[in-house]
Amino acid sequence: MKNGIFFFDFDDTLFSHITKRVSEKTITSLRQLENDGHIIIVATGRGREAIRIIERELGFVPSTVIALNGQIILENGVLVYDNHIDLGSLDRLSDKARQMDIAYGGYYWDGVIANTVNERVERVWTDWGQPLPFICSKLETEYKIYQGQLYITKEEQTFFDGILEEYITNWSHEYLVNLIPRAAGKSQAVRWCIEKYQIPHENTFAFGDGFNDVDMIETVCHGVAMGNSTSEQLKQKAEYITAPSHEEGIYKALAHYKLVSAE
Numbered sequence: 001m002k003n004g005i006f007f008f009d010f011d012d013t014l015f016s017h018i019t020k021r022v023s024e025k026t027i028t029s030l031r032q033l034e035n036d037g038h039i040i041i042v043a044t045g046r047g048r049e050a051i052r053i054i055e056r057e058l059g060f061v062p063s064t065v066i067a068l069n070g071q072i073i074l075e076n077g078v079l080v081y082d083n084h085i086d087l088g089s090l091d092r093l094s095d096k097a098r099q100m101d102i103a104y105g106g107y108y109w110d111g112v113i114a115n116t117v118n119e120r121v122e123r124v125w126t127d128w129g130q131p132l133p134f135i136c137s138k139l140e141t142e143y144k145i146y147q148g149q150l151y152i153t154k155e156e157q158t159f160f161d162g163i164l165e166e167y168i169t170n171w172s173h174e175y176l177v178n179l180i181p182r183a184a185g186k187s188q189a190v191r192w193c194i195e196k197y198q199i200p201h202e203n204t205f206a207f208g209d210g211f212n213d214v215d216m217i218e219t220v221c222h223g224v225a226m227g228n229s230t231s232e233q234l235k236q237k238a239e240y241i242t243a244p245s246h247e248e249g250i251y252k253a254l255a256h257y258k259l260v261s262a263e
Helices: 024-035 050-058 087-099 119-127 154-160 186-197 211-219 232-237 249-256
Strands: 005-008 039-043 064-067 072-075 078-082 104-108 111-114 147-150 167-173 176-181 204-208 222-225
Touching: 005 186, 024 039, 024 249, 039 186, 050 064, 064 186, 072 186, 087 104, 087 147, 087 154, 119 167, 167 211, 186 211, 204 211, 211 222, 211 232, 222 232
Parallel strands: 005 039, 005 204, 039 064, 204 222
Antiparallel strands: 064 072, 072 078, 104 111, 104 147, 147 176, 167 176
């Protein structure tokens, strides 16, 4: 096969959170794809900092990186695609959050931002071993926000009925829901890349493990779910379910499609 394009989620797809690394066999497999003339793209929910992390773990950075669940595309570190949240939608959400004294924020160009620091904000980022977000009390008026965040519990989401319906919601902590605009998602960026490179549909592949990979899997011809995925929807939509990321799932999937040599 020539002129294929391959989209890889990063966390728990390329990078295993069990082994805390990308396996050498995965890296070798990606290199073989590139050497065979295929296009490798990492499509992650992480922000711009993903480039640094990808380089550290892979030893190289693919020329194209999709970040923030399809909200931005970077080519050789340069922003070429920008799809931030509509201001009207963000205003309604932030007004309601302030009325209820609930912290909110999201991803902006330079990382994570929040309107305040409270116990929940501290709990989330301490649990993840990450620094606290940048604080700006009226962030929605001063920054482009690419992915929203509300520091609420699942029980509290009813407070935002009529607003959250505008987003795809993803709970990443008991006190944090991530908000992806419905007009966005990884699929939008995937389509943009496929059209740019003029890749035939039958030569398009995507690999993922989470709910935020479902639309990406549905967009390509060959969708692969990782064996460690906890998303039943993803597994149902996938053409093939491979081994978990920590059991050489990427290599085994590529070998299944005869894109690398099987052992």
